[in-house]
Amino acid sequence: MKIVFQMFLVLSLVVASAGLLYYLKWRMGRANLYKLAEKLPGLPGLPLLGNALQFAISPNQIFDEVYSMSFKDEFQDVGKIWLGPRLVVLLVNPKDIELILSSNVHLRKSSEYRYFEPWFGNGLLISYGDTWKTHRKMIAPTFHLNVLKRFMDEFNKNSKLVIDRMATEDGKHFDCHDYMSEIMVETLLETVMGVKQAAQGRNCLTYALSVMDVCDIMHARQTKLWLRPDWTYKWTNMAKEFDKHLGIIMNLTNKVFMKKKEDYIQSRVSTLPAKEEKEERKKEEKKVIVQGALTNENFSYGQSAGLTDDLDVDDNEIGEKKRLPFLEAMIERAHNGDGLTDQEIKNQVNTLMFEGHDTTAAGSSFFLCVMGARPDIQEKVLNEIDSIFGDSDREVTFQDTLELKYLERCIMETLRLFPPVPIISRELDQDLPLSSRPDLTIPAGCTVVIGTYKVHRRPDLYPDPETFNPDHFLPENAASRHYYSFIPFSAGPRSCVGRKYAMLKLKILLANILRQYQVKPGKPIKDWRLQADIILKRTDGFDIALERRKHVKA
Numbered sequence: 001m002k003i004v005f006q007m008f009l010v011l012s013l014v015v016a017s018a019g020l021l022y023y024l025k026w027r028m029g030r031a032n033l034y035k036l037a038e039k040l041p042g043l044p045g046l047p048l049l050g051n052a053l054q055f056a057i058s059p060n061q062i063f064d065e066v067y068s069m070s071f072k073d074e075f076q077d078v079g080k081i082w083l084g085p086r087l088v089v090l091l092v093n094p095k096d097i098e099l100i101l102s103s104n105v106h107l108r109k110s111s112e113y114r115y116f117e118p119w120f121g122n123g124l125l126i127s128y129g130d131t132w133k134t135h136r137k138m139i140a141p142t143f144h145l146n147v148l149k150r151f152m153d154e155f156n157k158n159s160k161l162v163i164d165r166m167a168t169e170d171g172k173h174f175d176c177h178d179y180m181s182e183i184m185v186e187t188l189l190e191t192v193m194g195v196k197q198a199a200q201g202r203n204c205l206t207y208a209l210s211v212m213d214v215c216d217i218m219h220a221r222q223t224k225l226w227l228r229p230d231w232t233y234k235w236t237n238m239a240k241e242f243d244k245h246l247g248i249i250m251n252l253t254n255k256v257f258m259k260k261k262e263d264y265i266q267s268r269v270s271t272l273p274a275k276e277e278k279e280e281r282k283k284e285e286k287k288v289i290v291q292g293a294l295t296n297e298n299f300s301y302g303q304s305a306g307l308t309d310d311l312d313v314d315d316n317e318i319g320e321k322k323r324l325p326f327l328e329a330m331i332e333r334a335h336n337g338d339g340l341t342d343q344e345i346k347n348q349v350n351t352l353m354f355e356g357h358d359t360t361a362a363g364s365s366f367f368l369c370v371m372g373a374r375p376d377i378q379e380k381v382l383n384e385i386d387s388i389f390g391d392s393d394r395e396v397t398f399q400d401t402l403e404l405k406y407l408e409r410c411i412m413e414t415l416r417l418f419p420p421v422p423i424i425s426r427e428l429d430q431d432l433p434l435s436s437r438p439d440l441t442i443p444a445g446c447t448v449v450i451g452t453y454k455v456h457r458r459p460d461l462y463p464d465p466e467t468f469n470p471d472h473f474l475p476e477n478a479a480s481r482h483y484y485s486f487i488p489f490s491a492g493p494r495s496c497v498g499r500k501y502a503m504l505k506l507k508i509l510l511a512n513i514l515r516q517y518q519v520k521p522g523k524p525i526k527d528w529r530l531q532a533d534i535i536l537k538r539t540d541g542f543d544i545a546l547e548r549r550k551h552v553k554a
């Protein structure tokens with residue numbers, strides 16, 4: 001017995017010493033991180049846990065907690081939080097944000113994005129290195145304006161569809177977010193994926209609701225320390241729910257991919273019509289380029305004037321082959337031996353379906369709520385719309401979208417106050433001296449969080465920042481601001497590939513809704529409650545009531 005006890009004691013000592021040695025080696029490997037972190041301002045935390053317990057609260061409370069934290073003296077331009085052993089550095093000064101977003105080095109997404117892996121695989125949002133670079137080069141041209149202009153009919157037709165659906169709520173209070181989500185999914189399928197509505201089935205809303213549930217779960221995993229490791233998470237009910245909803249999501253996207261691939265194969269079998277179609281497309285493209293050259297000026301695509309990225313290439317630089325919508329382009333590339341596998345294409349379909357619908361659903365829902373909260377602003381939007389369309393029921397043209405300047409400023413202001421993606425985060429592989437505080441360097445190995453929501457509400461950038469004021473985007477006011485003060489679509493090499501698509505679609509959809517309906521006065525903006533389950537939402541729901549406009553024929 002005594003021998004057993006002695007052996008147990010020796011074994012325990014060996015294990016404890018090995019653990020200690022491992023810990024010391026691990027700490028020494030992170031010596032630079034601790035040294036540089038020490039100088040960074042931040043809140044005191046508990047040993048081992050850091051500030052993690054502060055986030056063991058509801059999503060809305062987390063949002064309020066982080067936002068109120070950002071007003072503390074310690075967080076003026078930069079602040080640190082410890083989530084257990086993880087150092088998270090929050091940046092809210094445009095000068096520092098520029099260092100990250102404009103760089104070709106700090107491109108790696110933070111480890112929190114790994115929760116997307118079962119869903120997106122190596123899709124564009126989370127991939128890195130050569131895979132990301134190659135795929136970005138393939139995908140960005142499929143969102144060029146010349147491609148997007150071909151979607152005008154679908155944007156108009158789908159606006160009418162959602163208006164008819166919302167007509168059943170005429171005069172009543174209702175949550176507009178589900179309507180917006182469903183139509184955004186349907187529009188994406190018809191445009192970016194090129195699958196006609198008849199082939200989609202009626203499961204777009206189910207898809208959108210499953211996406212929301214999956215996002216809730218991923219947000220919980222990002223903020224609750226005990227849900228982070230796979231070995232604790234996998235035993236929870238959440239893990240089962242996640243798998244169930246992911247199944248629903250994948251079911252739709254797999255069907256879409258298979259349908260498009262079948263169509264592609266069919267069109268290659270019947271070569272004659274395909275050839276004619278190609279000729280027709282060539283003619284159409286020529287027409288679009290000429291129109292584009294005349295009218296593209298002064299249209300804002302959701303970022304500060306002066307910032308450009310790979311979506312801003314000259315119209316004539318895009319070769320004929322690259323001018324196909326996304327899914328068709330990917331399938332053609334795969335067919336032509338460009339090394340794209342079916343699984344890689346499905347990963348991109350999943351990425352674009354998520355990024356493309358939830359963000360625009362939130363943006364349009366916030367916009368409609370703002371119209372209810374600010375009747376004075378709505379009146380100006382309606383006046384502009386009436387001056388362009390009168391009581392005609394013609395479709396919105398691309399030229400109209402250029403003339404809807406006040407509407408555009410209201411969309412930008414909505415994205416400023418309620419950026420659908422409220423934070424962006426990256427993993428730092430190299431130390432980064434800050435521009436705003438030359439005495440501080442953020443260390444390699446930490447997670448950098450760019451606080452878009454906070455930057456957009458800095459009083460030194462936007463006077464009276466909590467008030468909705470579209471004049472923030474008058475050219476003379478925007479000109480004096482740092483370019484990186486407005487980043488709803490991020491910026492630089494990893495900017496949002498869908499930003500032009502999103503701005504065009506939002507303008508057409510919202511103009512069409514407000515041609516028919518006005519939003520009745522609703523809850524003031526200051527009383528809204530927000531939460532950020534990956535995408536920014538209203539905890540109290542996107543409640544609106546619509547009233548048919550008098551001049552419009554029923």
Ligand code: HEM
Pocket residue numbers: 124125126136192351352353355356357359360363419420421423424425487488489490493494495496497498499501502
């Ligand atoms: C109002 C609408 C939208 C907003 C506010 C928005 C915002 C953003 C932001 C902030 C990022 C950077 C995310 C990060 O670095 O973590 C991003 C990336 C991305 N977005 Fe969007 N987005 C919108 C619409 C769209 C649409 C319509 C699509 C496609 C149909 C799209 C596709 C993507 C993709 C693929 C990326 C990853 C790009 C890369 O890493 O290279 N987005 N978006």
